[in-house]
Amino acid sequence: MDTAVDLTPKAATNAQHRHLYLVDGSAYIFRAYHRLPPLTNPKGVPVGAVYGYTTMLWKLAEDLHKADGPTHLAVILDKGSTTFRNALYDQYKANRPPPPEDLVPQFPLIRDATRAFSLACIEEDDLEADDLIASYARAATARGWDVTIVSSDKDLMQLVGKCAAGGGCVDMLDTMKNQRIDIPEVIEKFGVPPEKVGDVLALMGDAVDNVPGIRGIGPKTATKLIQEHGDLEAALAAAPAMKPSKLRDSLIEQADMARLSRVLVALKEDCDLPIPIEDFELKAIPPDPLAAFLSEHGFTSLLRKLGTAAPAPAPAPADTATASHASPTSSATEGASRQSLPAWPEIDLGSYACVQSMDELERWIGRAFDARIVAIDTETSALDSMRAELVGVSLALGPNDACYIPLGHGGSDMFAERPEQIDRLVALRALKPLLESDAVLKVGQNVKYDITILARAGEAVGGLAVAPVDDTMVMSFCLDAGRSETGLAGHGMDELAERHLGHATMKFKDLCGTGKKAITFAEVPLADATRYAAEDADVTWRLHRLFGPRLSDEGGTRIYQTVDRPLVPVVAQMERHGIRVDRDRLAALSSEFAGKIGELEAVIYDKCGGAFTIGSPKQLGEVLFDKLGYKGGKKGKSGQYSTDQSVLETLAGQGAEVATLVLEWRQLSKLKSTYTDALQAAINPATGRVHTSYSLVGAQTGRLSSNEPNLQNIPIRTEIGRQIRDAFVAEPGNVLLAADYSQIELRLAAHMADVPALKDAFAAGEDIHARTAMEMFGAVDRDTRGRAKTINFAILYGISRWGLAGRLGTSADEAQAMIDRYFERFPGIQRYIHDTLEQVRERGYSETLFGRKTWFPRINSKNQAERQGSERAAINAPIQGTCADIIKRAMVRMMPALQTAGLGHVRMLLQVHDELVFELPEGDIERARPVIEDVMARAAEPAIALTVPLGVEIGTGPSWGAAH
DNA sequence: GAGGTCACG
DNA sequence: GACGTACGTGACCTCT
Numbered sequence: 011m012d013t014a015v016d017l018t019p020k021a022a023t024n025a026q027h028r029h030l031y032l033v034d035g036s037a038y039i040f041r042a043y044h045r046l047p048p049l050t051n052p053k054g055v056p057v058g059a060v061y062g063y064t065t066m067l068w069k070l071a072e073d074l075h076k077a078d079g080p081t082h083l084a085v086i087l088d089k090g091s092t093t094f095r096n097a098l099y100d101q102y103k104a105n106r107p108p109p110p111e112d113l114v115p116q117f118p119l120i121r122d123a124t125r126a127f128s129l130a131c132i133e134e135d136d137l138e139a140d141d142l143i144a145s146y147a148r149a150a151t152a153r154g155w156d157v158t159i160v161s162s163d164k165d166l167m168q169l170v171g172k173c174a175a176g177g178g179c180v181d182m183l184d185t186m187k188n189q190r191i192d193i194p195e196v197i198e199k200f201g202v203p204p205e206k207v208g209d210v211l212a213l214m215g216d217a218v219d220n221v222p223g224i225r226g227i228g229p230k231t232a233t234k235l236i237q238e239h240g241d242l243e244a245a246l247a248a249a250p251a252m253k254p255s256k257l258r259d260s261l262i263e264q265a266d267m268a269r270l271s272r273v274l275v276a277l278k279e280d281c282d283l284p285i286p287i288e289d290f291e292l293k294a295i296p297p298d299p300l301a302a303f304l305s306e307h308g309f310t311s312l313l314r315k316l317g318t319a320a321p322a323p324a325p326a327p328a329d330t331a332t333a334s335h336a337s338p339t340s341s342a343t344e345g346a347s348r349q350s351l352p353a354w355p356e357i358d359l360g361s362y363a364c365v366q367s368m369d370e371l372e373r374w375i376g377r378a379f380d381a382r383i384v385a386i387d388t389e390t391s392a393l394d395s396m397r398a399e400l401v402g403v404s405l406a407l408g409p410n411d412a413c414y415i416p417l418g419h420g421g422s423d424m425f426a427e428r429p430e431q432i433d434r435l436v437a438l439r440a441l442k443p444l445l446e447s448d449a450v451l452k453v454g455q456n457v458k459y460d461i462t463i464l465a466r467a468g469e470a471v472g473g474l475a476v477a478p479v480d481d482t483m484v485m486s487f488c489l490d491a492g493r494s495e496t497g498l499a500g501h502g503m504d505e506l507a508e509r510h511l512g513h514a515t516m517k518f519k520d521l522c523g524t525g526k527k528a529i530t531f532a533e534v535p536l537a538d539a540t541r542y543a544a545e546d547a548d549v550t551w552r553l554h555r556l557f558g559p560r561l562s563d564e565g566g567t568r569i570y571q572t573v574d575r576p577l578v579p580v581v582a583q584m585e586r587h588g589i590r591v592d593r594d595r596l597a598a599l600s601s602e603f604a605g606k607i608g609e610l611e612a613v614i615y616d617k618c619g620g621a622f623t624i625g626s627p628k629q630l631g632e633v634l635f636d637k638l639g640y641k642g643g644k645k646g647k648s649g650q651y652s653t654d655q656s657v658l659e660t661l662a663g664q665g666a667e668v669a670t671l672v673l674e675w676r677q678l679s680k681l682k683s684t685y686t687d688a689l690q691a692a693i694n695p696a697t698g699r700v701h702t703s704y705s706l707v708g709a710q711t712g713r714l715s716s717n718e719p720n721l722q723n724i725p726i727r728t729e730i731g732r733q734i735r736d737a738f739v740a741e742p743g744n745v746l747l748a749a750d751y752s753q754i755e756l757r758l759a760a761h762m763a764d765v766p767a768l769k770d771a772f773a774a775g776e777d778i779h780a781r782t783a784m785e786m787f788g789a790v791d792r793d794t795r796g797r798a799k800t801i802n803f804a805i806l807y808g809i810s811r812w813g814l815a816g817r818l819g820t821s822a823d824e825a826q827a828m829i830d831r832y833f834e835r836f837p838g839i840q841r842y843i844h845d846t847l848e849q850v851r852e853r854g855y856s857e858t859l860f861g862r863k864t865w866f867p868r869i870n871s872k873n874q875a876e877r878q879g880s881e882r883a884a885i886n887a888p889i890q891g892t893c894a895d896i897i898k899r900a901m902v903r904m905m906p907a908l909q910t911a912g913l914g915h916v917r918m919l920l921q922v923h924d925e926l927v928f929e930l931p932e933g934d935i936e937r938a939r940p941v942i943e944d945v946m947a948r949a950a951e952p953a954i955a956l957t958v959p960l961g962v963e964i965g966t967g968p969s970w971g972a973a974h
Numbered sequence: 975g976a977g978g979t980c981a982c983g
Numbered sequence: 984g985a986c987g988t989a990c991g992t993g994a995c996c997t998c999t
Contacts, residue, residue: 623996623997625979625995625996625997626978626996626997626998627977627978627979627996627997628978628997628998629997646977646978648976648977648978650977650978652978653978653979654978654979654980655979655980676979676980677980679995679996680979680980680981680994680995681981683994683995683996684980684981684993684994684995685981688994688995705992708991708992708993709991709992710991711990711991713983713991713992714992715991715992715993716982716992716993717992717993717994718993718994719993719994720981720982720992720993720994722981722982722983722992722993723980723981723982723983723992723993723994724981724982725981725982726981726982727981727982731981755983755990803989803990804989805989806989806990807989807990807991808989808990809989810987810988810989811988812987812988813987813988813989814988814989815988816988816989817989873986874985874986874987875985875986875987875988876986878986878987878988879987882989882990883990883991885990886989886990886991887990887991889990890983890990890991893983922982922983923982923983923991923992924983925983
């Protein structure tokens with residue numbers, strides 16, 4: 011795309027003059043929010059303040075042409091809510107009300123806007139934007155650069171007019187009033203020059219930041235005192251000599267408060283600078299990301315200014331991309347699979363560099379800073395991110411522009427010859443600023459893995475928190491969940507490369523082999539390792555370039571940017587925390603179960619007239635139905651008898667004792683092999699805890715899934731199984747806290763289908779199944795309530811008369827009558843089912859309240875079973891998926907909310923679909939409980955105003971079992 | 975690797 | 984009249 015507006019810097023050609031603009035982004039949006047109308051973007055997300063911010067950046071970029079315009083520019087944001095100032099004064103900023111609801115979702119968009127302009131964005135923990143601005147201003151003026159602070163914050167006025175020996179000076183620019191602020195303007199406002207502003211502020215205090223100052227002294231008196239006495243200490247010293255008055259007493263009594271305030275308002279000018287100022291150089295602003303951003307948020311006037319009428323700069327030459335989505339029946343999969351390819355060179359495995367010297371590494375790092383987007387991939391010795399060792403890192407900056415940095419090849423054998431490579435810690439120290447820079451986007455395929463590997467490897471260099479990140483796997487999921495006909499994976503690198511790039515990647519197996527002969531990646535020769543690893547980064551880079559525009563074209567940006575993307579580091583942290591399990595307790599259960607299993611086996615063999623493999627359904631079926639001659643044996647299409655729980659229960663009901671024994675044997679075998687044995691083996695030797703791995707793309711509906719081990723299916727429904735939950739314990743002095751959404755899927759169904767009777771019942775806090783029983787049967791007892799519960803679930807899962815009949819033990823006709831009655835009493839449900847299916851048949855996908863799509867390529871299949879299966883899944887997906895969105899939103903907000911409450915040490919450990927499990931000191935339960943409840947109950951807000959309350963139930967105890 | 979079974983929400 | 988009998992998962996076992 012060509013630019014019509016020239017945003018190319020001209021001042022940069024003047025090599026002598028440097029002028030750094032530091033934009034106080036956080037302060038700006040608060041002002042913009044109050045000053046601008048409440049605009050929303052096409053997805054309904056409020057963007058008024060973002061619009062103001064975007065126009066401001068635009069104006070600044072246009073000022074490039076002016077004599078005192080910027081040659082360098084960076085945006086500085088406030089990051090955390092507590093800073094070193096809270097350590098000085100715990101009440102600091104304590105009065106500040108929470109930001110308005112419709113401003114909250116705009117904060118992350120500020121970063122997106124900044125990135126859309128390809129500008130640097132800085133934020134640091136423990137430091138306020140003001141301190142970073144002060145430090146950068148000092149560093150720049152010391153080199154003779156001029157500095158303009160884009161803000162109107164009065165604290166920053168302390169810096170105005172500061173000039174260094176090198177010749178650079180500081181001024182401010184208030185873009186809203188379009189006013190330059192220099193020394194005269196400061197004197198006009200405060201009556202004192204900039205260097206005395208801190209003294210005035212210390213006396214008058216600040217209600218918003220909760221800087222105490224001295225009670226009864228406002229701006230007028232503060233200014234007068236400083237004008238008369240020169241500075242704060244002089245004014246305090248002069249107090250005893252003043253004529254007796256309230257003012258005199260206050261000055262004497264509250265002198266310490268004033269001194270504390272003086273420290274609080276002082277700016278910290280010696281912060282470490284996360285990115286060197288040279289890196290803020292303004293280059294030509296690439297129009298494509300900017301156009302995509304403007305288009306996504308409906309900023310059409312700016313988009314026109316940019317000089318394009320096209321909706322978005324997708325790599326989509328007219329013939330394919332948009333047309334293929336229209337017809338889900340015939341080509342839903344092809345629609346996702348065959349975008350026309352950008353004019354990139356084919357993947358060339360020979361083009362990649364192997365980085366073996368620091369010089370070369372520094373060059374790649376420098377180029378990555380310039381590029382602002384880098385694809386990364388880590389190679390390791392194993393698949394488990396909590397056990398694997400880092401073996402190498404690959405980077406990609408463009409097509410065929412990729413390298414591999416070997417860091418652990420040659421393995422641990424000290425006698426083996428190790429290939430030449432940079433020392434791991436030296437390399438990590440060099441990579442750290444890049445990987446942590448807010449100005450550089452790191453792109454990974456399943457980047458959660460790389461975050462964890464690098465965080466663990468980076469412990470030796472003072473921590474390594476990779477951010478910000480994009481994840482091509484998660485992006486693919488937000489675009490194409492359910493779209494691949496073949497199956498569950500669907501979003502793996504090899505498949506994505508094949509589908510979107512038409513490229514078959516090198517296979518790990520070919521490098522390392524399988525089975526006993528397999529070697530680890532550390533043993534792969536560098537030449538092969540380079541080809542493999544750099545290819546992965548190259549592919550990731552290319553996929554990212556395809557998926558970004560597709561997300562905005564296809565309406566996936568909202569769910570990706572506001573839910574799944576910010577969730578990635580949150581889940582990575584949960585996995586790293588892990589959870590403690592009591593090994594001795596599990597071992598005791600294992601041997602107890604083993605004993606009972608042995609006894610049961612003996613009795614079963616005795617009753618069956620001989621030994622056989624009880625665990626073999628085939629053998630068991632033959633014994634029960636052929637040898638012992640029990641009735642009711644049904645063979646499936648595999649020609650095998652079914653022996654599942656319902657069959658065995660039926661037999662048991664007919665007096666077959668052996669069926670009861672087999673059921674008991676099955677339960678114990680399951681518990682032992684899947685839980686009590688497996689969980690002991692899953693304890694990580696380094697941490698002593700169990701670390702599951704969550705898949706962010708595992709379930710088509712948007713749910714997480716948990717594996718290795720699966721901690722989302724720990725027993726709870728039976729007493730004997732529950733004992734396993736008791737083995738999940740808190741560290742000494744701590745407790746586990748479990749917070750559950752109660753009946754969330756039914757609540758969401760009531761909202762989404764708009765069912766007044768159900769909504770009223772939830773609003774009144776009634777027992778929902780009892781209410782259903784009353785509506786359906788006119789009476790509530792144990793039997794009708796149970797049946798009502800079954801029917802409620804049947805509705806959520808997409809009902810059929812036969813399925814319901816099977817569950818209720820009635821005839822299909824009776825089941826149908828109940829379904830009819832349900833629809834009659836709750837009329838919204840039938841409409842919801844009808845409308846949902848119609849929409850899915852037409853568009854090919856369902857959608858959650860938050861815009862997450864799930865595709866159903868078989869919804870119009872001629873095969874009835876296939877089609878009906880898709881229909882049931884399509885009815886359920888919006889409900890299950892909205893539930894997933896809500897708990898994910900809660901997870902994203904949870905730690906910031908806890909931190910704000912001074913509970914940053916609370917650890918979020920597990921997610922089980924509608925439940926979150928935390929570990930925290932016993933003494934913090936009562937403070938943490940309301941924060942957790944509030945975040946969860948309000949997780950849909952402000953994007954969606956639910957018409958039912960979200961109920962949250964919280965329990966605590968020494969173990970997970972006890973917390974329920 | 976497939977099929978059966980069963981643990982969870 | 985057959986299809987197969989509730990949505991979404993993952994792990995373990997047996998057998999081919």
